[in-house]
Amino acid sequence: xxxxxxxxCNGHMGRTITGIVAxxxxxxxxxGVDPYTGVENTYPVFATMxxxxxxxxxxxxxxxxxxxxxLLDYAVAKxxxxxxxxxxxxxxxxxxxxxxxxxxxxxxxxxxSLGINTLLDLLKKAxxxxxxxxxxxxIVEKHHxxxxxxxxxxxxxxxxxxxxxxxxxxxxxxxxxxxxxxxEHDEIGIVAVRGxxxxxxxxxxxAGMDEVITFKHTATSKGVFGKGAVxxxxxxxxxxxxxxxxxxxxxxx
Numbered sequence: 001x002x003x004x005x006x007x008x009c010n011g012h013m014g015r016t017i018t019g020i021v022a023x024x025x026x027x028x029x030x031x032g033v034d035p036y037t038g039v040e041n042t043y044p045v046f047a048t049m050x051x052x053x054x055x056x057x058x059x060x061x062x063x064x065x066x067x068x069x070x071l072l073d074y075a076v077a078k079x080x081x082x083x084x085x086x087x088x089x090x091x092x093x094x095x096x097x098x099x100x101x102x103x104x105x106x107x108x109x110x111x112x113s114l115g116i117n118t119l120l121d122l123l124k125k126a127x128x129x130x131x132x133x134x135x136x137x138x139i140v141e142k143h144h145x146x147x148x149x150x151x152x153x154x155x156x157x158x159x160x161x162x163x164x165x166x167x168x169x170x171x172x173x174x175x176x177x178x179x180x181x182x183x184e185h186d187e188i189g190i191v192a193v194r195g196x197x198x199x200x201x202x203x204x205x206x207a208g209m210d211e212v213i214t215f216k217h218t219a220t221s222k223g224v225f226g227k228g229a230v231x232x233x234x235x236x237x238x239x240x241x242x243x244x245x246x247x248x249x250x251x252x253x
Contacts, residue, residue: 008067057081126213127165136205139158142200142202143201
């Protein structure tokens with residue numbers, strides 16, 4: 001049985017993943033970390049990672065950017081690999097993640113869903129065809145009104161997957177309101193919508209002359225992200241130091 005710690009256990013995703021793990025015979029939570037109380041858990045909960053004294057094989061993180069530094073320090077010190085799902089990290093934090101991965105296994109993904117990770121591959125093929133044919137590329141992402149970061153980490157991951165095919169020559173355009181000029185060809189527009197309780201919707205638009213091709217992924221429940229995180233944790237437990245992603249999990253299936 002794989003022993004796991006849920007970092008951010010009392011948040012919505014933490015509670016969702018707790019329910020998924022409870023029904024999984026291969027993994028169990030032995031501890032949780034969350035500064036907020038008022039939620040009943042079947043495992044001990046600590047306010048910070050530094051206070052956690054329970055041995056584990058892997059950590060699943062769905063917390064917030066402010067808590068990630070302490071998480072990485074703990075993971076390196078205790079040699080416990082981390083499934084890092086928190087988005088909105090600063091450039092300094094991303095550098096710290098890269099440095100930590102030299103000492104402990106880290107699986108980082110902006111989106112844990114199987115659908116999104118399959119879409120990443122499909123977009124590479126589409127980009128290789130449409131970009132050379134003069135198509136413009138735009139991304140529209142929609143999330144609930146409580147989401148703090150914009151654009152979403154998933155939107156950036158989608159853009160990065162396409163830009164990889166384009167030799168990273170395209171710039172990302174987040175706002176067109178401050179200047180009056182026509183669109184540049186070598187750019188990817190990214191628009192963020194926030195409202196209601198939208199779980200997550202990502203639309204990639206290839207707009208050419210007289211035709212438009214659209215790729216769209218819609219999540220109707222956060223359970224898809226939780227299930228992916230649990231599968232990632234089962235994959236990562238026992239792995240050597242290094243940076244992993246959901247493509248590694250899919251390839252191991």
